[in-house]
Amino acid sequence: xxxxxxxxxxxxxxxxxxxxxxxxxxxxxxxxxxxxxxxxxxxxxxxxxxxxxxxxxxxxxxxxxxxxxxxxxxxxxxxxxxxxxxxxxxxxxxxxxxxxxxxxxxxxxxxxxxxxxxxxxxxxxxxxxxxxxxxxxxxxxxxxxxxxxxxxxxxxxxxxxxxxxxxxxxxxxxxxxxxxxxxxxxxxxxxxxxxxxxxxxxxxxxxxxxxxxxxxxxxxxxxxxxxxxxxxxxxxxxxxxxxxxxxxxxxxxxxxxxxxxxxxxxxxxxxxxxxxxxxxxxxxxxxxxxxxxxxxxxxxxxxxxxxxxxxxxxxxxxxxxxxxxxxxxxxxxxxxxxxxxxxxxxxxxxxxxxxxxxxxxxxxxxxxxxxxxxxxxxxxxxxxxxxxxxxxxxxxxxxxxxxxxxxxxxxxxxxxxxxxxxxxxxxxxxxxxxxxxxxxxxxxxxxxxxxxxxxxxxxxxxxxxxxxxxxxxxxxx
Amino acid sequence: xxxxxxxxxxxxxxxxxxxxxxxxxxxxxxxxxxxxxxxxxxxxxxxxxxxxxxxxxxxxxxxxxxxxxxxxxxxxxxxxxxxxxxxxxxxxxxxxxxxxxxxxxxxxxxxxxxxxxxxxxxxxxxxxxxxxxxxxxxxxxxxxxxxxxxxxxxxxxxxxxxxxxxxxxxxxxxxxxxxxxxxxxxxxxxxxxxxxxxxxxxxxxxxxxxxxxxxxxxxxxxxxxxxxxxxxxxxxxxxxxxxxxxxxxxxxxxxxxxxxxxxxxxxxxxxxxxxxxxxxxxxxxxxxxxxxxxxxxxxxxxxxxxxxxxxxxxxxxxxxxxxxxxxxxxxxxxxxxxxxxxxxxxxxxxxxxxxxxxxxxxxxxxxxxxxxxxxxxxxxxxxxxxxxxxxxxxxxxxxxxxxxxxxxxxxxxxxxxxxxxxxxxxxxxxxxxxxxxxxxxxxxxxxxxxxxxxxxxxxxxxxxxxxxxxxxxxxxxxxxxxxxxxxxxxxxxxxxxxxxxxxxxxxxx
Numbered sequence: 001x002x003x004x005x006x007x008x009x010x011x012x013x014x015x016x017x018x019x020x021x022x023x024x025x026x027x028x029x030x031x032x033x034x035x036x037x038x039x040x041x042x043x044x045x046x047x048x049x050x051x052x053x054x055x056x057x058x059x060x061x062x063x064x065x066x067x068x069x070x071x072x073x074x075x076x077x078x079x080x081x082x083x084x085x086x087x088x089x090x091x092x093x094x095x096x097x098x099x100x101x102x103x104x105x106x107x108x109x110x111x112x113x114x115x116x117x118x119x120x121x122x123x124x125x126x127x128x129x130x131x132x133x134x135x136x137x138x139x140x141x142x143x144x145x146x147x148x149x150x151x152x153x154x155x156x157x158x159x160x161x162x163x164x165x166x167x168x169x170x171x172x173x174x175x176x177x178x179x180x181x182x183x184x185x186x187x188x189x190x191x192x193x194x195x196x197x198x199x200x201x202x203x204x205x206x207x208x209x210x211x212x213x214x215x216x217x218x219x220x221x222x223x224x225x226x227x228x229x230x231x232x233x234x235x236x237x238x239x240x241x242x243x244x245x246x247x248x249x250x251x252x253x254x255x256x257x258x259x260x261x262x263x264x265x266x267x268x269x270x271x272x273x274x275x276x277x278x279x280x281x282x283x284x285x286x287x288x289x290x291x292x293x294x295x296x297x298x299x300x301x302x303x304x305x306x307x308x309x310x311x312x313x314x315x316x317x318x319x320x321x322x323x324x325x326x327x328x329x330x331x332x333x334x335x336x337x338x339x340x341x342x343x344x345x346x347x348x349x350x351x352x353x354x355x356x357x358x359x360x361x362x363x364x365x366x367x368x369x370x371x372x373x374x375x376x377x378x379x380x381x382x383x384x385x386x387x388x389x390x391x392x393x394x395x396x397x398x399x400x401x402x403x404x405x406x407x408x409x410x411x412x413x414x415x416x417x418x419x420x421x422x423x424x425x426x427x428x429x430x431x432x433x434x435x436x437x438x439x440x441x442x443x444x445x446x447x448x449x450x451x452x453x454x455x456x457x458x459x460x461x462x463x464x465x466x467x468x469x470x471x472x473x474x475x476x477x
Numbered sequence: 478x479x480x481x482x483x484x485x486x487x488x489x490x491x492x493x494x495x496x497x498x499x500x501x502x503x504x505x506x507x508x509x510x511x512x513x514x515x516x517x518x519x520x521x522x523x524x525x526x527x528x529x530x531x532x533x534x535x536x537x538x539x540x541x542x543x544x545x546x547x548x549x550x551x552x553x554x555x556x557x558x559x560x561x562x563x564x565x566x567x568x569x570x571x572x573x574x575x576x577x578x579x580x581x582x583x584x585x586x587x588x589x590x591x592x593x594x595x596x597x598x599x600x601x602x603x604x605x606x607x608x609x610x611x612x613x614x615x616x617x618x619x620x621x622x623x624x625x626x627x628x629x630x631x632x633x634x635x636x637x638x639x640x641x642x643x644x645x646x647x648x649x650x651x652x653x654x655x656x657x658x659x660x661x662x663x664x665x666x667x668x669x670x671x672x673x674x675x676x677x678x679x680x681x682x683x684x685x686x687x688x689x690x691x692x693x694x695x696x697x698x699x700x701x702x703x704x705x706x707x708x709x710x711x712x713x714x715x716x717x718x719x720x721x722x723x724x725x726x727x728x729x730x731x732x733x734x735x736x737x738x739x740x741x742x743x744x745x746x747x748x749x750x751x752x753x754x755x756x757x758x759x760x761x762x763x764x765x766x767x768x769x770x771x772x773x774x775x776x777x778x779x780x781x782x783x784x785x786x787x788x789x790x791x792x793x794x795x796x797x798x799x800x801x802x803x804x805x806x807x808x809x810x811x812x813x814x815x816x817x818x819x820x821x822x823x824x825x826x827x828x829x830x831x832x833x834x835x836x837x838x839x840x841x842x843x844x845x846x847x848x849x850x851x852x853x854x855x856x857x858x859x860x861x862x863x864x865x866x867x868x869x870x871x872x873x874x875x876x877x878x879x880x881x882x883x884x885x886x887x888x889x890x891x892x893x894x895x896x897x898x899x900x901x902x903x904x905x906x907x908x909x910x911x912x913x914x915x916x917x918x919x920x921x922x923x924x925x926x927x928x929x930x931x932x933x934x935x936x937x938x939x940x941x942x943x944x945x946x947x948x949x950x951x952x953x954x955x956x957x958x959x960x961x962x963x964x965x966x967x968x969x970x971x972x973x974x975x976x977x978x979x980x981x982x983x984x985x986x
Contacts, residue, residue: 384629384630391554431637
């Protein structure tokens with residue numbers, strides 16, 4: 001094997017090298033200059049992104065005895081997650097500085113998590129997938145707890161860790177059953193083995209799949225494995241919540257698409273029922289419980305659960321169209337939720353977390369522009385046109401109806417009406433109520449700039465979604 | 478320059494871009510600043526320019542052609558076969574004219590009565606105008622739906638920011654009610670897309686559907702459109718929204734947004750689901766008659782002027798739905814066409830009359846900050862010119878011959894006579910009920926002794942109010958005395974539509 005053969009894995013190699021460099025460099029940076037670490041991480045992300053663009057594969061390439069794959073799906077997801085992590089870093093900087101939390105750990109752990117995500121997105125075997133998942137999960141546990149003085153942070157990290165470990169265990173157990181039944185770890189081989197030997201599709205496989213779905217549902221935060229999600233969203237520092245809310249959802253989608261779509265796509269009747277139950281429960285529980293929340297981070301947590309229901313409903317179809325819809329939905333959802341948490345960060349300042357819905361009161365009087373951006377995010381998440389959430393909703397419903405499940409489609413849209421209430425409440429506070437707090441935002445220029453870009457992207461993607469939809473279809477097809 | 482190729486795009490995007498420009502221009506945080514003055518001129522300029530463009534549309538509109546004119550068709554989202562597909566026919570052209578006619582009046586009416594954030598106020602109305610024109614000219618279901626729902630956002634803000642005391646309750650109810658109604662429309666559209674292969678309305682009209690499918694789809698359409706019209710029993714958002722909205726918001730709601738429900742029925746339900754429509758025609762007629770009679774009775778008892786006009790709107794919109802669904806009980810073509818034309822004329826006329834009524838209440842509200850009938854009395858003594866206008870519009874609301882209100886109602890009543898005596902009997906009751914609630918209100922507000930010192934101190938109309946009410950008065954009379962151009966505009970399209978509705982889709986299965 002020559003060095004050239006490793007080229008498709010260059011993004012991961014570049015990221016790992018640079019992140020070690022950031023880790024080392026951070027040791028020699030004094031606290032007052034900690035911003036250097038931030039800029040180094042941004043450079044690391046930029047170079048990773050660059051290597052991704054340069055190694056864009058024409059067709060899918062297998063590497064490391066077939067346990068690693070580089071294809072357009074992995075490429076697209078990786079690029080999106082690099083961007084989302086970068087956006088999260090930008091939003092976080094001023095916040096961390098004001099709260100004396102600007103530490104190298106945040107960036108190093110964030111980059112390690114990104115590495116985990118990228119490995120998951122390129123995983124072509126069950127074990128690589130698990131490896132990536134654990135890298136990501138461990139970084140996330142540590143990130144949640146990284147504010148040492150926060151009791152709620154420590155509590156939610158503990159909760160996250162214990163439950164996450166159980167879920168990982170369930171996933172690994174399921175993987176072992178699938179391996180036991182099919183005798184293969186790589187997704188294409190699993191699919192081939194089952195289609196060559198249909199009697200494999202029996203009770204033992206079903207049993208393995210059930211455990212895998214438990215693991216997936218946990219990582220995604222789908223009901224009934226969602227208990228950790230609102231607590232972690234609320235307990236973690238807002239930049240960490242943003243990090244958890246955006247990128248890892250893409251990784252979780254990769255997990256689903258690779259295992260269920262590629263590996264077990266041929267036997268989708270086996271897992272369809274389970275995904276359906278999880279999707280419906282997520283839609284209903286997520287939307288209804290979100291109404292009762294007064295904390296915006298918690299509310300967005302429950303809203304995530306509801307959106308996961310939409311994504312899983314598209315996956316449930318078991319068709320390429322459904323997978324493409326899920327991909328489009330997850331990508332655009334991540335963009336919207338990153339922006340929403342960005343505004344929460346923007347409103348926070350030293351010693352003050354703008355995490356209650358009431359903190360949004362009168363935002364239109366304080367800053368019409370950022371109130372407008374938050375309005376974009378909220379209507380986008382509601383699924384109102386012309387914002388991109390609407391197109392995502394259309395693609396998901398389209399795939400469900402094409403697969404022939406009108407009742408599920410009706411349930412999906414009715415759930416989104418329930419969801420409209422709590423998103424509208426944020427708009428109501430921003431526009432209809434008088435401001436209680438008239439302090440000036442302390443966020444820097446680059447935060448404001450990126451946040452504005454984020455908001456405009458949510459609108460523009462909704463008006464011109466064609467290219468992204470096409471990319472999604474191509475990545476799946 | 479030949480405008481005819483993309484006049485519809487210009488009509489849609491000019492007010493939207495103008496609205497963004499108004500927002501960007503800003504008001505310097507003070508409604509009396511020179512900057513705010515410039516912003517108002519900009520807003521007025523944009524709305525007048527849009528009106529001029531629509532006049533150009535009217536001049537170039539060929540009334541002999543039944544099908545779509547000024548068509549623009551470009552791919553938009555190719556992965557979903559969604560097109561940017563616009564066009565107008567005899568049904569949509571009058572409604573577009575109504576929209577561009579009412580919006581400048583609303584801008585003038587809000588000239589100096591809006592004191593907080595005027596730039597956002599005028600921008601919201603301009604953007605809303607573009608979206609409403611989009612609804613009336615979109616021929617692709619997703620494009621239509623984008624405009625249809627995006628429209629809720631500015632209206633949500635208009636009621637919530639500039640509304641009355643219970644504005645938040647009213648606007649949340651308005652948004653959630655209409656959103657709930659329209660999400661099923663989206664599912665129905667996507668279902669039709671899955672069946673037909675693209676989102677064009679014409680493909681939806683051509684795709685064969687079983688009766689069961691048509692029934693379900695009709696119910697989904699009905700929920701969306703009935704909420705918008707609004708029909709009894711899904712009308713309850715309307716009195717709240719109307720009462721709490723600022724004057725301009727009430728005018729746009731009553732004059733244009735309510736028409737979208739009727740437009741939806743005539744553009745989608747009837748031609749796409751002829752058998753489903755036939756199946757539910759009896760129900761639709763029953764609901765329309767309930768709206769006319771029962772809501773008419775409810776209106777009599779109102780103590781709040783805006784609420785009274787809101788209920789009167791529901792009753793009058795009952796004529797629209799009644800006229801549209803008479804075809805199957807008449808049987809022959811010409812009577813049905815009369816009913817549909819009556820419904821269409823009623824939509825345009827109601828747009829003018831109810832808009833004018835809300836503006837009249839707005840004139841009083843600006844002075845006394847009360848909408849209660851009991852706070853007024855003898856207004857004619859202090860505001861004679863205003864009283865003249867108010868009486869004229871009230872007569873039009875009652876449907877007095879010579880005003881626009883008469884034409885549509887008369888056509889629908891004649892058509893319903895051909896269908897069934899009792900339909901006509903109940904429909905005609907509006908002449909009595911409408912007179913009862915409208916004239917009783919006029920008597921208590923306008924006539925009699927001066928009721929209190931506040932009324933005694935009232936000042937009569939200023940030039941701006943004269944202009945707005947005068948323009949509306951002329952158009953109400955014009956349409957009442959000479960409705961032929963309007964009827965002519967739509968007759969070819971309606972004849973074609975009746976033809977289409979009489980052809981069952983079941984045969985193609």
